[in-house]
Amino acid sequence: MRIFAVIPAFNEASGIAAVVASVLPRVQRVVVVDDGSTDATAAEAKRAGAVVLHHRINRGQGAALATGAQYALRHGAEVLVHFDADGQHDSNDIEALVKPIVNDVCDVVLGSRFLGSAPNLPFAKRLLLKAGILFTRIFSGIWLTDTNNGLRAFSANAARRLPVRQDGMAHASEIIDGIADLSLRYVEVPVTIHYTPYAIARGQRKLNAVRIVRDLVLDKFFPHD
């Protein structure tokens, strides 16, 4: 199976090489989408052996993932894995993540830190994530144990069909809505999230609940063409 990892990265020069190096042995290709970084992210990722796509200006994590997916699909990927650039994901989880797709049991596999382990998960963040789960239940009708986990895998077919309208962080909820709308087969697998101080500092900037809710609510009120 041709497995491609897609890693969106925005100013992650200090850690990206280690992340790429840890993922590379487990997949056919690592695609880092440098989302308008102003530091050496692109060079570091390339040095570590990744294919680097460069967004000239920052368009958000959802947009970067969609760019990476388009590249992967064009290059014959059969399985796509979303992986974070900040070192919070564990490349040991990739094998279990892609297995249900390789075995053709599922179209989408979502990592769950609440099924797996998340040492040092800050309380406020836990609360925020639980609220996200409830929100998802109400709007998508899908019960998940973890809804904002960036570690996921898709079959090429699912990746091709899922909507990629949300450029920002709301893409996570968009994926779940898409799973429900397209009736894709999905499963959650336990994964480990490493809450290193670096990941926490980065994560808080990225996981801005107010912004996610705003994007989603505006999206409900103002339909696209």
Add this chain to the structure above:
Amino acid sequence: MPIQWLITLFALFAAWRAVKSYRGGTLDRRKLLWWLLFWVATVIVVYLPQTTDAAARFLGVGRGVDAVLYVSILLLFYALFQQSRKTDRLEHSLTELVRSLALSDEVDDQGDDER
């Protein structure tokens, strides 16, 4: 009344901005005319609120001023809606552009290799 002077001043300011935009080429003549009419009408309503009473009676609202307020809010919401759609389309096009540049760069740099 101070509120009348204030609104008049603002209308003058807004009309001046519209003329400036027209001269700068960012507003066409038809839109300029609309804006000028709008601000003139605003000033008329401010000094002669009774001009709106007929419209208010027609709509079943007690006072002309209230009718103006209700209609304004409706129009504002609609304008906001349109604006948001426009911004959304723009953002989406921008992402598409950035994406297609990223994908074509990759082909230039690394070739379409199969590893």
